Each structure stands twice: as structure tokens, then as C-alpha cells.
Amino acid sequence: MPIALSSSETVEHNGLEQLYRDHHGWLQSLLQRKLGDVQHAADLAQDAFMAFMRPRTATVAPGGLREPRAYLRAVAHGLLVDHFRRQTLERAYLEALAHQPEPLACSPEDRHMVLQALQRIDKMLDALGARAREVFLLSQLECLTYDDIARRMNISVRTVKRDMQSGFALCIAAMM
């Protein structure tokens, strides 16, 4: 979701320090409640404040930052969603590794790299429907042909192509 913000002027005006003093407490305890983890909550709260400072790609500014509380809540919510999705994926990854017939001989660095690649792909495919996602993954990760996929999923080759088109378009746009 595009988030409304116009930070620089208001932040400069109020001073980030003041903002931090006013809002850090409740934000961190909100995150702590949702995460049940002090360290993570502290990290995420920090990230939420950093989001004020970062020059944004899309700065939509209805009302500017007169409601820092509402805005911080929105940012923190987005960070939480991201956090949970990363966590879900990491768990799925460890599970998949554990079920390998022959443990892959790979270093922690390799594993980290793979996990990061998976996270990027996962995020790019987020907007894709369940079927299109499966089609795309079967084609790109299992290297099945469009005919194979159509047969396996009992759909037409045309549908496969359409799903692939959507998947590629999403990924390419994200990588541009």
C-alpha cells in the first residue's frame, strides 16, 4: 500500500529528536505486544523512525505529517507484515532443507544467499494469484515446459502463457 508521507519539512521543523522522544515509547511497546520479542521490537521501531528520514520514492502527502502517530502506526504495520512474511519464508526454507533426501552441502553463506534470493522472489510474486504463482514457479524453478505445466495442472497452454506473462511482468517491473 502506498503510504502517505511528507516527512522532511515537518521533521525538520519539529526535530527528529522531539519526534523520537514523543513516540518511541508507545511504538516500541506496540511492536513488542505484536512480536513478543523485545530485541526485534526495538529493531523494528528503529526502522520505523528511519523511514521518516529516507528520501521516498513515492511521497504522497495528504495532510503532511500532522499525525505522526497515525503515520508511525502505518509504517510499523508495514514493517510487521514484512517481518512476518520473512519469518514464514525462512521457516519454510529450513523445513525444505530438512526434508532433502541428501543434505545439500552448502555453507551458511550460500544458504543466506539462497534465502535472500527466495525472499526477493517471494516479494515480487506477492501480487500474483495462487494459480499463476504455481505456474510461474513450476516453469522457472522446476524448468517444466508450458505443455507439461498445462497437463499437470489441467489448464490450457493459453492460461499458462497468460500466467507466465503476469509473473514475468511483475518481476521485471520490480527489478527495473
Next chain:
Amino acid sequence: MHRGNDVNAHAREDTQRTLLAQEAAHWMVLQHAGELDESHLRALKLWRDRSPEHERAWQAAQELRLLLAQVPQDVGLKTLSAAGRARRQAVRGVLTATLATPLAWWMWHTIGREWAAEYRTAVGERRTETLADGSRIWLNTGSAVNVRFTATERALELVAGEVLVETVHSDLPLPPLEVVVNAGRVRALGTRFLVRELREARWRVAVLQHAVRIRPARSDASQAVELHAGMQTDFDAHRAGGTRAADDNAAAWRDGVLVARDMRLVDLTAEIARYRRGFLGCAPEVANLRISGVFQLDDTDRTLRALAESLSLAIRERTRYWVTLTARSQGT
């Protein structure tokens, strides 16, 4: 008005990126399906040469391949499928609530869950949403609404801009629906109404159907004002002003138009300015011209040209984001 002048530019960039990505995706699909013949390859070459952006889209497609190649087959598929499934299960509950009838929402909330959502529009954008209780909201240009439904309240926090609310009748004992702004609360009494930000901490409420009760934040309950259909009033944190007849066409923006009836040019330009980036004004000598008409909101440049044409005005653009309507000078 200067806020986010670059948003339109960003929106345009986004659109262009999406288009190029779709075209690049088309080539990828052809290639994958093994349907790229000689003539296609020549066409692809031409396509890539069309602009640096075209080439960039193609390079992004190649980087995507590299990224996908980093993932070991079996593990990758298992991980991504499992993660997708887990997430769909997690959001299914939320989706049900989002699409639900009031009854489903009631059940949802009696089991102790809350429903929250945030909606935003950029300048020039409008959108409509159906909420968990079946109510509908329309967000006008540059607006932000946070929705929070709990066991004790149905709050639409209007952070900025303008919202049209249409509640639905329900026999369920739902908590009251209120639009909450920094200056107070507007409670729906089975109704359709508009709340609009006039300036910092000052808001206008117009009721189209039934009634609302307005409670300025710093007033006591006895000073709450009940406002009935066809009436409007402005309020701040201390008090609501006098009521007067609401403009019949106050909600015309929902249909993408602005209806002016004997409106001063200065007021009309101020109104149009809400839907575009940058400064839009008119020179003092033409400020009091009276205009009636229906104006399109989606392409305000065109609207301005039409307006200038019909009133014989000149459009003076100092930059794209600084536009003034003036009288035409002699000889032009």
C-alpha cells in the same frame, strides 16, 4: 499545494515501467514457449533499441533469470509454495472479514477480533471501498482514512482530505460509526454524508441523507450539533458554526466531475487546484467572474483549457506546477 509535486511524475514513471515490463514479459514468454523465430528476434532487437528504458527492461528480465538461477530447484519450489500457502491461510480470515456482510463482521468481532485498514489517495486520485460492516466510503483527492472496527467503536479516522460515507442499515447492535478528525467526531445516524478538510483543524460536514451528530473535541456533550439531510456546517475543535443548505452537488466528485453554479472563478480554481499538483490560481482582475458548468476532474489540464477558452482567459504557466489564469492581453 507544493507537497509531493513529484508524485505525478512518479505515477507516470510507474505506468511507463509497468508497460515496459509487460512488453518485456511478452518477449520472455515467446522465448520460453520456443516461439521466437528469426523475425521475432529482429523485432526484439528493434524493441530493445527503442530507448534506454526499453533496454533496461530487457536487462531486468535477464537479471531475473540470474536471480532465479541462484535458487536450487527442489528447495526453492517447496519453500515458495509453502510460504505462499501459509500466507494465504493467514489472510483468509481477514479476507472474509473484508468482503463480509455486517453479520459476518459481527461474528468476527464478537469472537474478539478487530478489523483495521488504511486507505490513501494521491492528489488527483479517487477511490471507493466497502468496509467490513458493509458501509461504503469514497475517498476524494489527497485523502487518508484509517479504519478501526472494534467491539466498542467503528471509527473512520480522517487524517486528511475528504470522505463520503454511506452506512447500511443493520439490525445488529453494532457500535456507532463515527468519522474522527483532529477537531472532533461526526457520528452517523443511519446516513450518507461528507466530511471535508477545509484547513488545519477545520472541517466541513454535509449531510445527503438522514442525519449526523457532530461533537467538537473541546466541547461538552451538550454542545453536540445534530445536522440533517440537505444541510452543511463547518466546525473546529471548539464549536460547530451555523448550518446552511448543502450544495446539491457536493458529492459530484464521486462521479469524477465538479459542478459549478454561479461560482466565482477564484473559488472554482481553488476547487480544481485540489485535484492537481502545484499552484493554480487566477489573477485579481478575473477573480470575480461568475461561472456555471460541469468540469471533468480527471484531466484538469484539459478542464483549464476549456475554461480559458469559454471565458477568453489566458493560461499563464510559469512552470508546469505554477499556473495562473489571467485576462488575455490586447492583441493576443
